Amino acid sequence: MEFWTLIWKILFIASIVVFAGMAVWVTIGGYQDIKTLLQRLQDQSDARQINQKDEEI
């Protein structure tokens, strides 16, 4: 039983530490990714509109 107690203690503490670090990294990086995503979708939308106009002409 002591073996399992030690395993679960190490697993719990290690994962809390790693998760806290990852939460900070994803919070900052994810915000930048959102800006890139919306910009790309906007560009795709603009490109579609230009193509439609070209086809009409």
Next chain:
Amino acid sequence: MQNNDILIAEALSQSRFSALDWVIVAAYILFSFVIGWMMKKYIHSMDDYIGAGRAVGTRLGIATMTGTEMGLITVMYNAQNGYTGGFASFHIALAAALVTLLVGLTGFIVYRLREFNVLTIPEYYEKRFGPRVRIIGGIMLTLGGVLNMGLFLKVGSMFIVGITGMSATGWALPLVMTILLALVLAYTVMGGMISVIITDYVQFVVLSFGVLVATGIAIWSLGWTDIFSVVQEKMGEGGFNPLANEGAFGPEYVIWTFFTAGLVSCAIWPTAVARALAMESPKSVQRQYTWSSVSFMMRFLIPSFWGICAFVFVTTQAPDLYELLTPQGDNPQVLENLYAMPAVLGRILPIGVLGILTAAMIAAFMSTHDSYLLCWSSVITQDIIAPLKKGKMSTKSRIFCTRAFIILIGGYIWFWGIFYKGDEKIWDYMQVTGAIYFSGAFSLLVCGLYWKKASSTGAAISLFCGLGAILGLSQVQKALGLNIPPERVGLGVIALTVIGMVVGSLFFPDKPKTESTTTTEI
């Protein structure tokens, strides 16, 4: 009976949930709707609606995968596992982390699947096995998936009832179910995948920090050493060793868990795979999985720990809850043990933190529901209806059809939550219902991606074999007079699907292709 109702109402009403907490929850929901509304302008095609234009970066991918997979249902069933199984339930978290990490490092299934350049798993079925398998696969996926989410609404609502201190026996539960369903339907129909991804990100931020703070407070109020010693005293070896037969699990269960919580939940379950398919490249899929292994572990670990804390609190500091949650002699327990964790959090967390955590959990509820509703309804539209309609279906009618099915499935989960009365733990229910889909899908993905001889007949046989998983449901076993552990049914059905695939492929191989297969238009 009436006396029990009064005791339950009194026990749950001891929550510290206050008016300030309600304000925090309302503000968060409003904020989510504003985002959903703002994202509408970015939807121009079905690709945008269900795949966010395939333009999601790694960090946002991790946030959204965590947001989807760490739903309120996940929190509740893991807390139930922690409450009944102690620290031994941590093996589920370990299985999830190890297998997701392996999938991330090796790219097993997900890399090749992303290379197929498809949006859904049935679409892969068609590219690999032909249109007939796509339709059969879509039906199995919908059947397993919709049954699987049948209890999400009820269990999520039980958390809200428990933590806010409403009565668990009267009108409160159906009312909360109705309000939550209305919120999530309105939100999903409005925005599609882009708003789902943005709110998943916001949820990730709130949930991550809320979860860490709540865990810290739970440890501080119960005592780190005491938590272990109480579990040791009350549960013995079974509270720590998942392989111990006297505990809640055992060797067979652990093997089953490595398959379900490990491989299935990250590489086969369509809502997780949908995230992989929305990534910008196969390489970024691998990065996403490697990092998400931490999130996959946390989604099992933290709620299990909350369940353990609830067990410790109930047995040492809350005799009123202990009496309600523990069977007395031959009489069953009065209050379902799913209420233990939220009721205890309601008693130990301070005002304000309760509001933030509840808002985060409602967000978790919404993000899981919107992703699942979007996933199953788009499968029905894209993989069953569109291929069956020989003529082309316009983008407008596809989006309309998807939205209509979102509302229909929403109605179903309301009724199923009210009327289904199974005896199994929620996690067992979800594994069994999910197995209707994933045991067949496992064979089709692994054999289809890695074995050239896998044929469409083998694939169809394998998918039908997956239906056998329904024998694991407690209500079905009762009706048939069976008593087989669900994990044994699940492992048996997986073996059957693989055998079906291999035998079917060897006896009925596909004819050599004379021209390249085309996929039904998305």
